[in-house]
Amino acid sequence: MMKSESNTGLIVVYAFAGVVIAVSATKVLTGIIIFFFSSMVSVLYFKIPFKNFKKIVLMIPFGGFIALFQPFTKGEHVIISLSFIHIYAEGLDFGLLLLSRLVASFSFIVLVSSLHEHEILAAMRWLRLPTQFIFMLSLTVRYLKEFYTMLNVLKNSITCRGFSLKAKMPYKRKIRIVSYLMGSLVVSSIERGERTYEAMASRGYSVSSKIFMREFNINIRELSLTVLLISCVSLIRLLELL
Amino acid sequence: MHILEAKNIYFSYNNGLQILRGVNFKVKSGKIVAVIGPNGAGKTTLFKHFNGLLFPERGSVFVKGKKIRKENLMEIRREIGFLFQNPDDQIIAPTVFQDVAFGPLNFGFDENMIEHNVREALKLVGMEGYENKSPHNLSYGQKKRIAIAGILAYQPSIMILDEPFAGLDPEGVRDFKRLLLKLRKDLGLTVVFSSHDINALLGLVDRVHVMIDGQILLEGKTEEVLSNPSLEKAGLEMPVLFRIYHALIHKGVEIPFPADETEIVENLVRILNDEK
Ligand SMILES: Nc1ncnc2c1ncn2[C@@H]1O[C@H](COP(=O)(O)OP(=O)(O)OP(=O)(O)O)[C@@H](O)[C@H]1O
Ligand SMILES: [Mg+2]
Numbered sequence: 001m002m003k004s005e006s007n008t009g010l011i012v013v014y015a016f017a018g019v020v021i022a023v024s025a026t027k028v029l030t031g032i033i034i035f036f037f038s039s040m041v042s043v044l045y046f047k048i049p050f051k052n053f054k055k056i057v058l059m060i061p062f063g064g065f066i067a068l069f070q071p072f073t074k075g076e077h078v079i080i081s082l083s084f085i086h087i088y089a090e091g092l093d094f095g096l097l098l099l100s101r102l103v104a105s106f107s108f109i110v111l112v113s114s115l116h117e118h119e120i121l122a123a124m125r126w127l128r129l130p131t132q133f134i135f136m137l138s139l140t141v142r143y144l145k146e147f148y149t150m151l152n153v154l155k156n157s158i159t160c161r162g163f164s165l166k167a168k169m170p171y172k173r174k175i176r177i178v179s180y181l182m183g184s185l186v187v188s189s190i191e192r193g194e195r196t197y198e199a200m201a202s203r204g205y206s207v208s209s210k211i212f213m214r215e216f217n218i219n220i221r222e223l224s225l226t227v228l229l230i231s232c233v234s235l236i237r238l239l240e241l242l
Numbered sequence: 243m244h245i246l247e248a249k250n251i252y253f254s255y256n257n258g259l260q261i262l263r264g265v266n267f268k269v270k271s272g273k274i275v276a277v278i279g280p281n282g283a284g285k286t287t288l289f290k291h292f293n294g295l296l297f298p299e300r301g302s303v304f305v306k307g308k309k310i311r312k313e314n315l316m317e318i319r320r321e322i323g324f325l326f327q328n329p330d331d332q333i334i335a336p337t338v339f340q341d342v343a344f345g346p347l348n349f350g351f352d353e354n355m356i357e358h359n360v361r362e363a364l365k366l367v368g369m370e371g372y373e374n375k376s377p378h379n380l381s382y383g384q385k386k387r388i389a390i391a392g393i394l395a396y397q398p399s400i401m402i403l404d405e406p407f408a409g410l411d412p413e414g415v416r417d418f419k420r421l422l423l424k425l426r427k428d429l430g431l432t433v434v435f436s437s438h439d440i441n442a443l444l445g446l447v448d449r450v451h452v453m454i455d456g457q458i459l460l461e462g463k464t465e466e467v468l469s470n471p472s473l474e475k476a477g478l479e480m481p482v483l484f485r486i487y488h489a490l491i492h493k494g495v496e497i498p499f500p501a502d503e504t505e506i507v508e509n510l511v512r513i514l515n516d517e518k
Contacts, residue, residue, distance in 0.1 A: 202319060
């Protein structure tokens with residue numbers, strides 16, 4: 001089960017890294033075409049739940065708003081002129097580029113976040129990233145949520161005793177309480193780090209330790225899809241350079 | 243021969259306070275042994291000497307007859323499974339499977355062996371099917387089981403458990419006792435653990451060590467130590483069963499020393515019937 005999941009992760013990460021590179025190209029339209037092509041293929045092939053895409057739709061207006069203004073602000077070549085409002089070719093180009101990059105980056109984030117962290121780590125392992133790096137990342141993945149929980153515990157403990165940022169009290173006192181909070185967070189993470197290190201040492205941790213990951217075998221279908229996606233991306237990028 | 247032995251060890255942390263003051267400690271292979279004592283007595287500190295997390299200032303510790311040194315730490319740690327009090331400190335990997343595989347991987351097990359051992363270990367603690375779950379979302383008791391599986395997976399011969407019952411509900415404690423007995427029976431594991439739950443020791447441990455102020459005050463068979471009146475002087479408490487027994491003796495009721503609740507109840511019923 002984990003095998004095919006990891007491959008999914010690998011391929012999606014790979015393909016979309018390619019897409020993001022591709023849309024950083026100067027020719028906007030190619031980027032958008034590649035984006036739609038590969039995302040549709042990925043969505044269909046990997047059965048990515050449609051609800052993940054809703055998040056993108058929600059995010060677009062934010063960046064889209066900025067992109068929308070570009071045609072009116074930049075450039076020398078006016079293509080449309082409505083009395084005092086001019087639409088510039090360069091601006092339009094830039095705005096579209098911005099929009100497509102935006103969509104691509106957001107989709108990348110959404111797609112990646114639809115995977116489990118360990119699948120991304122497995123993909124990194126497959127890409128032959130150094131094991132120490134992956135080990136540290138694994139620890140981060142494991143403990144990030146713990147620290148967030150810890151922060152919440154601390155925050156609750158002070159709010160239960162009547163503290164809130166909106167409470168009526170001198171600004172200096174608020175700052176002091178928040179810095180206490182940060183301070184205890186740092187102290188408790190150092191202590192936790194110590195204990196975690198001891199627990200790791202007890203299970204034979206050494207400099208060469210790594211996190212267990214299965215070698216995975218990509219099947220022909222998945223491999224060919226990856227190759228197809230990546231070569232499309234590279235081909236169009238290449239055509240642009242000519 | 244003793245599988246684990248501490249000979250007259252002394253230890254102080256950097257602040258100079260003497261925490262262990264001449265501790266002698268011996269465990270025979272295949273035994274389940276408890277260390278009890280008030281907070282701050284030095285139980286955790288002592289345990290950390292058993293796998294070389296700490297080294298004594300004086301005295302030495304032997305595992306399977308080998309003295310623990312900086313040079314043979316890996317060899318020693320391979321023999322010892324150490325369970326920390328808080329499973330969140332112990333579980334380090336993003337998935338349950340990866341975490342349980344951490345030990346075997348470090349100790350050089352091959353891939354097939356790792357797969358096999360991880361599954362067996364998860365089965366032993368009743369957590370099969372959780373392989374790809376993230377530890378973050380598990381309950382405290384489940385995390386504790388995963389931490390145990392992470393030890394069992396490299397097949398140590400001694401388990402050192404620091405307050406394994408803390409934070410478990412009564413059902414959890416019962417399950418855990420059953421698991422320890424099973425591990426001893428099936429794998430011949432030696433278990434040393436600390437506990438504040440005196441009542442949980444009955445029917446589980448062979449011997450009890452009472453630690454006070456960095457020294458072993460009492461040591462012996464479970465019933466003998468736990469019914470010893472000097473326990474109360476040391477700020478500890480007898481199990482309810484033995485307190486009832488002592489109270490009855492005190493009131494002049496002649497009753498044989500009970501092994502468990504049913505025995506004391508049966509004896510009382512018999513006495514009551516005789517009086518009628
Ligand atoms: N890292 C440390 N640095 C300095 N002193 C420490 C350190 N760890 C423990 N101590 C001190 O050593 C003494 C013994 O602590 P230890 O944790 O061994 O007790 P314990 O018997 O396990 O207690 P508990 O039942 O509360 O777990 C305590 O007084 C404690 O304050
Ligand atoms: Mg302790």
